[in-house]
Amino acid sequence: MTTVDRVTNASFEAWKAAYDRARQRDVPFETVSSAPVLPLTTPADLSGTDADAEIGLPGQFPYTRGPYASMYRTRLWTMRQFAGFGTSIDTNKRYHYLLDHGQTGLSVAFDLPTLMGYDSDHPRSEGEVGKCGVAIASLADMETLFDGIPLSDVTTSMTINSPAAIIWAMYLVTAQKQGTKLDQLGGTTQNDILKEYTAQKEFIFPPAPSMRLVIDTMEFATKHTPRWHPVSVSGYHIREAGSTAAQELAFTLADGFAYVVAAIERGLDVDSFAPRLSFFFNSHVDFFEEIAKFRAARRVYAKRMRDKYGAKNERSLMLRFHTQTAGCSLTAQQPLNNIVRTTWEALAGVLGGTQSLHTNSMDETLALPTEHAAKVALRTQQLIAYESGVANTIDPLAGSYFIEDLTNKMEASANEIFDQIDEHGGVVPAIEKGWFQREIAAAAYHYQRELDAGQQIIVGVNKFVEQGDDTKLDTLFIGPEAEREQLERLAKVRRERSQGAVDGALERIRTDAASSVNMMPAFMQASEAYCTLGEMIDVLRDEFGTYTEAPAF
Amino acid sequence: MTAATEADAMVRPERDLVARVRAGESIACARMMTWAERGDARFAAVYGEFESELGRARRIGITGPPGAGKSTLVERLATHWRAQERTIGIVAVDPSSPFSGGALLGDRVRMSSLALDKGVFIRSMATRGVFGGLARATDDLADVLDLYDRDDILLETVGVGQSEVDVARSTDLTLVVLHPGGGDTIQAMKAGLMEVADVYVVNKADMPGLEQLVHQLTDTLDVRDVPLDERPPILTTVASSGEGVAELAERIDALDAERRASGKRDARRAANLRLRVRRIVEGRLQHDIWQESGLARTLDERVADGRTLSAYGLADEILNAYRERRNLEGPA
Amino acid sequence: MQASEQPIRVLVAKPGLDGHDRGAKVVAAALRDAGMEVIYGGLHQTADRIVEMAIQEDVDAVGLSILSGAHMTLFPKVRALLSEAGGGHILLTGGGIIPQEDMDALAEQGVGRLFGPGTTLQQLVDYIRDEVSNRRAAARS
C-alpha cells in the first residue's frame, strides 16, 4: 500500500503518546460481541494485506466489495418484510397491503404448529395457531394465502425448515394450479435444518434424514426450478440465540459447506447447485462489526468454494444474502427507540452489500407488528434507499483502515472456528456433541452478565431508564378467533377431499421415505390430494424417528 | 385458592409420608427422597417403619465417563423392562458446580420418552446437595424407590471421582459404559471403575474405534489377571438406536438370576450393608463433631486468630475438646 | 439441618412449540451460579410433562420461558395441573414476551411474577430466593 509510508513511526509514536495522556472514558471499548476495538487503525494494520487480492473490485473474486459489478446502481436491494399471522385469509390481506405500498417481494412467516409439522387441530397446537405466523395445514391454506397474487410475478421467501420440502411442494402445486410453470418461479425456502439443531431448535427428525430432505429439494430445484433458491443458509437465528458476530459468520458458512458436501455426495455437480445457494444474516447493533462481517462472508466463501470444493462457475463463488435487523437488539422499553436502532442496523446491511432486507418493526418485542409499525419499518428502508444517498456508490467503506482491518479479523476468526469444527469431526458430529449449542449458550450468558454489570449498554434498559415509561404502542392481538376459524377450515378440507387419494399419497410417502428416491414428487402428489402437513410429517416421523437434543450449557 | 387451603397444600407433602409412598403417591415419594437426600432427621426417624419391607428391588448402577451415553442407555433399558411390566425408578446424579455449589441437572431430557409413564419415576440429584456423602444419599434414595414399589432401580452416575465409584459399588450390579474414541479405558481405570464393573458396555458401537476399544479392554483384563470365569462380559450397544439393548437387558436378567441362585447377590448385599453402616456412622460422627458440637466454628476461629498453629496440634485440640464435650475417654 | 440452608431446586423448561431457548439457558446458568439446583426440563414440553417433572423432582419453583404468545394457555394449565397433583406450594414463575395486562390476569390465577425483556439475572435470582424462603417459612409455621 502506498499510503503506508505517509504515517511515519515518529508521527505514530507522537499520536500514541498524546492518546495515552488523554483521559479515556471508563468503558470496555469492545463490540457487542465482546471483541476488543482498537482506538485507531492506520495503514500499518493493513501492511500485510494485498489490497488487489483481498479487497479487489465488485463482481470480481473474492467479491469482498460485492457480488455484482454495479450493485445498487442497477437494482436496489429487495425490500422483503416478513409477515404472517392468523389464518391464510388474514395474511393474504396483509400481503396485498404490503404490495400496494411498494414492497417488492413476499416473505412468509409460519406459525409454530406449521414449523413443527403439527396440524392446527393437533393437541400440541392449542393456543399457538396463527400466533407467530400464518397457519398452513394443507394446500387449501396455501391457495388462500396467495389468492389474487400471481406467483409468476412476485418472488416469495418462506421461512420454513423441518417441513420445508412439504411446504415447498404445496407452493409448487399452488403455482401450477394458477397456471404458472415451475421454471418461472422465483423465491427462497429457508430450509436450513442445521441451524435448527444449533440455534433455533425447531427440529423434528434426526440430522441424517433431515439432510436427505434438504438435498432432495436441492436436487429437485436444480432440475425443475432454476430460479428458486432451495436453501437459505441462516446465521440470523444463530445470532439471535446469542452467538457473537464471528460465530454467526463461521457457523453459518460451515453449515453452507456441509450442504455443499452433502449435495456433491448425492452426485450433483457443485456448479449445478451452488449458484442458487443463498445466505441469511443478522444485522446487529455494532455497526462496523456487522459491515465487516458481511464483507468477510463473501471473501471467505469465495475462497473456500473455489479452493476446497472445486467450484468453477463464478456464480458458485458469489455469496448473496438476505439481511434482517436484529430482533434481539430491540427493547420493550421506550419502543420508539427501536426505529432508530433498526435504521442503522439496516444501513449496515446496505453498506455490507445485502441483496434483500427485512427491517424489524418497533413493536416486535411486544407482539406481532401492527400494520402501522410494519409500514414504518418498510419506510425506513425506503428512506435509506432514496434519501440517504448511500446507494449511489458501490461499497463506500472499502479502504477504510478500520473496516478492512475488521474484515481481515473476521476472516481470521472464521478460519479458526472452521478448524475447531473440523476437530469435532464436522458440523453434524459437533451438533451431536452439543458443541455449537454450548458455544452459543456460553456467549449468550457472557453477554447477559456484561449487560447486568453495565459493561454493555442498552438505552432504556440499563441506562437512561425511565420510570413509568408510558409509551404505549397499539399491538396486534391474535385472538382465539383465528384458531377457531382455522379449525373450521381444516375440518372442511378433511370432509371434502377424497380419502382414497389421501391414503394412496401417504402410502407413497412411506415407501419413498424408506427408499432413497427424491421425495419431492411424493410430497407434491400428497399436497394435491389435500393431505395435511401433519399427516405427511407423521408418516416421516414413523420412518425417520424424531430428535431430542442433549442439553448443553 | 383461599389462605387455608393454600397453607394446607403446603404442608400436605409431609403428612403420613410412609403410607403414602407405599401407596404409590408420587409427590410423597419425591418428598421423602428430598428428606433422604438432605439428611433430614425425619428420614432416619421413619426408616424403621419400612426397613423390613426393603430389598425387593434390583439395584443397578450405570456409570462411565461423561457423554458415554449413560442416560440414553438408561432410557432404553427402562423401556425394555417396562414392556415386561416392570416398574422403574431412576436416580441420575450429576456433579455440582465447584464454584457456586449449584448444579444444572439435564439427564432427564434424554429420558423424555418415559416422561408420562406412571411406571417410571425419575429423580435428578446433584453431588453437592447431599449431606453425608453421595453413596449414603443414593442408598437412601434407592430405599425410597424400593418402598415406592419399583422393580428395578437404575442409578446413573458419572464415573469420575471416588464418591461416584462408591455409588457404583453399593448396587447389586454395575454397568460400566464406555464409548470409542475418548481414551475411555484409561480414564475409567484411573477412576477405579474397572473394579466395580459387573458388565462392560461399549456404547456408540456405530462410531469408529469400536474394535480398538474392545481390544484395549480385553488386554486390560488380561494384564490384571482376572480369572476367565470372573471376567465381566463385554457387550456392545448403540443406545441411540436401541441396537444391542435387548441383549444387554437379557444378560443383566440372567446374571442377576444366577447370582441370586448362587447366593452371590446376598453376599454382595451383606458387604454393601457393612460399608453403608460405616458410612452412616462416619457421617454422623462428622456431623456430631463439626456441627452438633460446634467445633467447625472453633476451628474457623482458631485459624482466623492468626497465630501460627501446628496442624496436628490443632487437630488434637479439637479432638480433646470433642471428647470433653461428649465425656469420652481419650486414646489409651 | 435447617430447612433454610437447603439448596433451592428449580425446574426450568420451555413449554410449547417454539425453540428459542436462549433465555431459558441463560436463566438456568444464572440460577446454578446463584447456588441453586436447576433441573433442566428441555424444549417443547407439554404442561403435563412439566408438572410430572416438577412433582418427581420436588422442586420449590418452576420457571417457564414462553415466547410464542401462548402464555395465556400454558401458564394457567401448568398452574392448575400442579395444584391438582399436590404441588400447590410450588412457585410458578417465568418470562417471555408477555403484556402487562396478561401478567396481571395470570397473577390473579395464582401464577407468580413473570419477567419481561430487560430483566437482570439478579432480579430473577432475588425473586426466586425470596419467594421460596417465604413459602418454606409458611410451610414450617
Ligand SMILES: Nc1nc2c(ncn2[C@@H]2O[C@H](COP(=O)(O)OP(=O)(O)OP(=O)(O)O)[C@@H](O)[C@H]2O)c(=O)[nH]1
Ligand atoms: N452415535 C451414537 N451416539 C450416541 C449413542 N448413545 C448416545 N449417543 C449420543 O451421545 C450423547 C450423550 O448421550 P447421553 O446419554 O446424554 O450420555 P451420558 O453418558 O448420560 O452423558 P452425561 O450424563 O453428560 O455424562 C447424546 O448426543 C446421545 O444422543 C450411540 O450409541 N451412538
Ligand SMILES: [Mg+2]
Ligand atoms: Mg447422562
